[in-house]
Amino acid sequence: MEVHRKRGDIDQLHLLKDYTQKEAAEWADAWLSIYGRAGRGVNTKSYLWHVFSAGRYPCLSGPAAVARYVAQVGMQFVVLSNDRNHAVLTDQLPDAEAVWSDYYVFPPNLAWTMALTHEAGWLGPYFAQHPDHARLDEENLRQVQKAREIEAARSKGWLG
Known part of the structure; x- marks a missing residue:
């Protein structure tokens, strides 16, 4: 399946990593292990968001x-294309209409996911949380707080 790009293309994100096709497929498997567990009988081969x-x-x-x-x-946020062949890591939350026609955004610990679909307005977009969301989200918030503290220390000259 071809990746269809939209305005606000992926090139406008600050990319930390461009994953290989194998790594993208591994992210898709990890995503399905959480959000697709009850997906029996649902055609996730076409669209994970099903x-x-x-x-x-x-x-x-x-x-x-x-x-x-x-x-x-x-x-950090992983952006995974529906075709499972492309994924990137960015430090910016992508715009809700910006990257690919069918894609998924989630933090590396999969605390939540946003599925953006080509059917937006009719089917989707969808936002879901990991079953252990509270703990995982707290982990994410601690990372943000630590980064803010480091930046504050740098601005005061306490860190090089």
């Missing part, structure tokens, strides 16, 4: 999903 549209995993959709997504904080 687990949400089929009601197999609890999620928010539409404007509620976008509102929750834009409220997320973190140090």
Whole structure:
């Protein structure tokens, strides 16, 4: 499946890593191990987000999903294409309409995920949380706080 690019292309993100095709497939497997567990009988070969549209995993959709997504904080985010052949790591939360036509955004610990679909407005976008979201999100927030503390120390000349 071809990757369809949209405005706000991936080149506009600050990329920390461009994953290999094998690594992208590993991210897809990790994503499915959490969000796709109850996906039996759902065609996730075509679109991973079918687990949400089929009601197999609890999620928010539409404007509620976008509102929750834009409220997320973190140090790093994985952006995975639906074809499972492309993935990047960025330190910016991608715009909810910016990267590929069908893609997934999540922190490396998979605390939550945003599935952006080519069917937006009809099916999706979808926002879902890991079953252990509270602990994982706290982990992400600690990383952000630590980075802020380091930056504050640098600005005061305490760190080189």
